[in-house]
Amino acid sequence: MNDTSLTSHSSTFTSIEDTICALATAPGGALGIIRVSGPDAFSAVSSICSVSCGSVAANTVHYTHIVNSEGEMVDDVMVSIFRAPHSYTAEDSVEISCHGSQYILNRVLDLLMQNGCRIARPGEFTMRAYLNGKMDLSQAEAVADLIASTNRATHQMAMSQLKGHFSSELKKLRDQLLQLTSLLELELDFSDHEDLEFADRSELLALASKIDARILQLANSFETSQALRNGIPVAIIGKTNVGKSTLLNRLLGDDRAIVSDIHGTTRDTIEDTMEINGIQFRFIDTAGLRQTSDEIEKIGIERTLKKINDASIILWMLDAAPSDEECDEMLKMTKGKERIVIHNKADLIDMNALCPYMLPMMMISAKRGDGIDRLKELIYEAAQRLGLSGNEIIVTSARHYDALLRSHESILRVIEGMGAKMVNGQWTVVDESLSGDLLSEDLRITLDTLAEITGGQITPQDTLNNIFSHFCVGK
DSSP, X not given: OOHHHHHHHHHHXXXXXXXXXXXXXXXXXXXXXXXXXXXXXXXXXXXXXXXXXXXXXXXXXXXXXXXXXXXXXXXXXXXXXXXXXXXXXXXXXXXXXXXXXXXXXXXXXXXXXXXXXXXXXXXXXXXXXXXXXXXXXXXXXXXXXXXXXXXXXXXXXXXXXXXXXXXXXXXHHHHHHHHHHHHHHHHHHTTTOTTOOOOOHHHHHHHHHHHHHHHHHHHHHHHHHHHHHHOEEEEEEESTTSSHHHHHHXXXXXXXXXXXXXXXOOOSOEEEEEXXXXXXXXXXXXXXXXXXXXXXXXXXXXHHHHHHHHOSEEEEEESSOOOHHHHHHHHHHTTXXXXXXXEOSGGGOOGGGSXXXXXXXXXXXXXXXXXXXXXXXXXXXXXXXXXXXXXXXXXXXXXXXXXXXXXXXXXXXXXXXXXXXXXXXXEEEOSOOOOHHHHHHHHHHHHHHHHHHHTOSOOXXXXXXXXXXXXXXXX
């Protein structure tokens, strides 16, 4: 990031010349860490303890006492020294590890403020890391995601983004777009030289369509991130009284759903979440599918059909061999979903009469718990087949999603401007192309829109304020 953009950001949000301090740990613990960062961090901390922070070696920890202006000891602490640019914020920084008493922490913060510090705003430490070039904007946002992660999958998504995997993918797209722009501008600059040979439009089209496909793939991954955060939806479906509610209770280890021998007991969807191998799943017990004249039960069945449409994984429960018509209907109803056929009440089913093309399938006893561990394995494997394991590059931010969609729109204008139409799933040149200068303008818009994600361009102040205001103080 250049000096001009840094000055623009720092002068509008807050002065980067301030020295800031804040509690960086949750209150109520045995220990509390106070973070101090800025040009006067060393002198401010040195004035309240016996350690001369500016003269000791970087990346060292020192035992000392915090004392007030009257010389009274407030606490015995450990002080960690970080010298610019090798700190979280790329500034001189100190972390003071105190006892966790709220009184002690407040007194230390008061003393720091008396010696030239001010309390940090939400996300201000991370914002300084961004402004000082320690991380790009998408990595900065990943810090908040990392703090909010609740399971292995969401933790992996945040760590991947924090390590710059998403940023690296955007850089590849940027390099390809610059290559495309260069070819078009070269064509414009030397169009009067007939002896020079340029890439033909079909080659340019192939590159543009490749870029667009990757942009769309990244944008579509936003839905995956929402599923991983809220729980991958798994709908338990089947006829009435086949054991759907019993299975839900067995999976959750709790009597979440009412179980009865009476047909049509479940008239609404019941949802709850659980983790399998570090991934959050949201199980949905649905109303039994059958013909009924009960108006309330009909509403429940309508909701079941909607949940089938929304689910990523379908557990189809049977307690008897289904007819060919039932199999065909289920295949049609769950098209595009991962399906697991579960045969409950095993002693009632003739295995030779089952739908042979409905795989995977397994036998369980929801009542006794037989086969439940294997079922969980199959559910996890289904999530992996759907790419819902959290190991891929996944877009987690609505802001990033919006920028990718706008990038898709602008690169799509480039493709169509080359005279291309979609024919049998492939872009094909069927018309005359627009001039190179018009195409270059839309390519520039694509580059600028992608740059918004990482903050490569001057980012609007309201965007920065919105991003960092959601952080906790101390981060």
